Each structure stands twice: as C-alpha cells, then as structure tokens.
Amino acid sequence: xxxxxxxxxxxxxxxxxxxxxxxxxxxxxxxxxxxxxxxxxxxxxxxxxxxxxxxxxxxxxxxxxxxxxxxxxxxxxxxxxxxxxxxxxxxxxxxxxxxxxxxxxxxxxxxxxxxxxxxxxxxxxxxxxxxxxxxxxxxxxxxxxxxxxxxxxxxxxxxxxxx
Numbered sequence: 001x002x003x004x005x006x007x008x009x010x011x012x013x014x015x016x017x018x019x020x021x022x023x024x025x026x027x028x029x030x031x032x033x034x035x036x037x038x039x040x041x042x043x044x045x046x047x048x049x050x051x052x053x054x055x056x057x058x059x060x061x062x063x064x065x066x067x068x069x070x071x072x073x074x075x076x077x078x079x080x081x082x083x084x085x086x087x088x089x090x091x092x093x094x095x096x097x098x099x100x101x102x103x104x105x106x107x108x109x110x111x112x113x114x115x116x117x118x119x120x121x122x123x124x125x126x127x128x129x130x131x132x133x134x135x136x137x138x139x140x141x142x143x144x145x146x147x148x149x150x151x152x153x154x155x156x157x158x159x160x161x162x163x
Contacts, residue, residue: 010121013037016048016156018071022056024152025049025084026070028130030121035075044107045073045099052096053086058143059137064088068148070129072122080106083118085126091138093130105134128156 014029027046029037049071057064067088082099098112118126132154140147 007120008033009158011155012125012158013045014157015042017152020050021053021069023050023053023069026152026155028070028072028125028156030072030074030075030159032075037075041075041080041101041106044071044101045071045080046111048099048162049082049084049096053084059148062089065094068151070100072118072125074119074122079103081112082109083122085129087133093126124158125156
C-alpha cells in the first residue's frame with residue numbers, strides 16, 4: 001500500500017442504528033478495495049463501543065453525553081478500525097479511543113493509535129454527521145424529540161461508483 005497513492009473513493013454503507021446501555025449509535029461501514037462487509041465484525045465493533053462509551057444522558061442533559069453518536073467500521077487495507085463519536089453539551093463532538101482489530105482476528109478490537117481522529121474517508125462521514133446535527137437537532141423545527149428523530153434518519157450513503 002502506497003501511503004501517498006492517488007486518492008480513490010470507497011463505498012460507504014449506512015447500517016442499522018445500534019442501541020445499548022442507553023445509547024443510540026448510527027453505524028456506517030467503509031469498504032477498502034478488495035474488502036467486503038462482514039456482519040460479525042460490525043456487530044463486534046458495536047459491542048466494543050458500548051463497553052467503552054461513558055454513561056449516557058438524555059438529549060436535554062446539559063452535563064453528560066446525550067446518548068447519541070455514530071460509529072464508522074472501516075474495513076481498511078491494513079486493519080479494521082472503528083472510531084466512535086458522540087454528542088455532548090449540545091454542540092460538542094467527542095470520541096472514545098480508537099478501536100482497531102487486525103485482519104487475523106477482525107472481531108477482537110483493541111486500542112488503536114490514540115491521537116488518530118480518522119482518515120479522509122472517515123472524515124467525510126464526520127463532516128456529514130456534524131452538518132446533520134447542526135441542521136436537525138440545533139436548527140430544525142419541532143420538539144427536541146422530533147429534531148432528534150430527524151437526525152437519526154439522516155444518513156450518508158456514497159457508493160464509490162457514484163463519485
């Protein structure tokens with residue numbers, strides 16, 4: 001793999017919303033060239049995320065995390081990485097430490113590189129989710145519950161073949 005190779009789009013698949021420990025996580029999969037989606041890997045990544053997230057508060061909780069976030073399960077060239085981002089204090093996007101699994105044991109997630117926020121393909125999803133939060137929860141019409149429902153329905157989908 002050439003670290004300075006020409007950028008190539010990757011398929012982005014919106015997955016069902018995961019729920020656990022008071023959390024709701026949108027989940028996405030990104031597929032690198034030659035990699036295929038694996039439900040067991042996605043499920044293991046979600047389970048590990050729920051084990052590591054802080055206690056969930058409610059949407060209108062001004063002190064704690066809101067119990068809302070998203071996870072990206074990136075079936076990357078060198079490993080499976082699964083960053084998790086969550087909303088707190090209304091307008092703050094936070095993250096847990098990077099989750100990483102080797103291709104030899106792709107359902108066993110351990111700690112990845114702490115300082116990594118994400119790669120360019122993952123940042124496209126982060127940008128989409130930040131804009132969706134801003135335009136639905138923070139600027140949308142209706143009650144907080146209605147705005148949250150609109151956010152949870154907003155999903156990025158971007159097959160590489162469309163780029």
